[in-house]
Amino acid sequence: MQVTNTIEKTRELVNNWKKEGKTIGLVPTMGYLHEGHASLIRRCREENDIVVVSDFVNPTQFGPNEDLEAYPRDFDRDSALCESIGADLIFCPSPVEMYHDPHAFVSIDTLSDTLCGKTRPIHFKGVCTVVSKLFNIVKPDRAYFGQKDAQQLAIIRKMVLDLNFDIQIVGCPIVREEDGLAKSSRNTYLSCEERKAALCLSKAVKKGQELIRNGITASEVLEPMCEIINSEPLARIDYVSMVDALSMQPVDSVNADVLVAMAVYIGKTRLIDNFSYEV
Incomplete structure (x- = not known):
């Protein structure tokens, strides 16, 4: 497995692989x-000749007073995991390498004004x-993203x-702990007490999955879910919403495919979870 820190070296490797006719899969990570990441890398390994994992804490997606500086980092651990699964390259650039002009942005405003986009x-x-x-930079044939970040995937x-x-986007299922908590790098922020409290998210998801059906109103699904979360003293709801699976806009009832998503603070840690329902 190789490690690169520069765009130039990464492109050199990619261009050589392309000349050899190899397919390239990319797993973007922070x-x-x-x-959860490992499941993406394994899927990528199954479907591509070359597996590239990016390892970059992206400063431009953190707002003021968010956890950019505190976000957990352990490159040696990341490298060992990637190598054990069979990744071919880790691209680990610096912010200076990635951003030459701080005013050059790509923005897809539709779909981003609800759910996490509303508060971030x-x-x-x-x-x-x-x-x-x-x-x-990587020119992948396929790129792999987790469905836990459902709005991001959309x-x-x-x-x-x-x-x-010209890239195929592959969405991969949420990976959970044995007790149901969705795996997240931010789970490391939780104290033992907060870790137990965080189970209210997956319990709410389970309740929503039990209730949802074609024609049911959003409130009939969301209110019982909110009751579960609000019964946990350490939990504070950012949002619990039902949205159209394509437009990400709120819906009043289930008449088409929907996403039921939530963001909940457990202490100071913001966690997300979701489930989808297809009519």
Whole structure:
């Protein structure tokens, strides 16, 4: 497995692989890899000749007073995991390497004004920008993203369509701990007490999955979910919403495919979870 820190060296390797006719898969990450990331890398390994993992904490998707500086980092651990799964390259650039002009952004405004975009207004602009850069640097045939970040996945799919990227976007299922908590790098922020409290998210998801059906109103699904979360003293709801799976706009009832998504603070840590329902 190789490690690169520069765009020039990464492009050199990619161009050589392309000349050999090899297919390239990309798994964009912000590092501090867990089993959720590992599942993406394994899927990428199965479907491509070359596996590239980016390991970059992207500053442009963090707003003021968010956890950019505190975000967990452990490149040696990340490298060992990638090598054990069979990645061919880790691209680990610095912010200076990735951003020459701080005013050059890619923004897909539709789909980004609800859910996480409502309370993190610059987040998806930063995501689209860095993913666009990675697509241009690595030139992958396929790119892999987790469905836990469902709104991000929808926005990236639209960006690929709108900007004519010749890339297949592959969404992969949420990976959970044995007790149901969705795996996240931010889970490391939780104390033992907060870790137990965080189970209210997956419990709410399970309740929503039990209730949802064609024709049911959004409130009949969301209110019982909110009751579960609000019964946990350490939990504070950012949002619990039902949106159209394509437009990401709120819906009043289930008449088409929907996404039910939530963001909840457990203490100071913001966690997300979701489930989809297809009519």
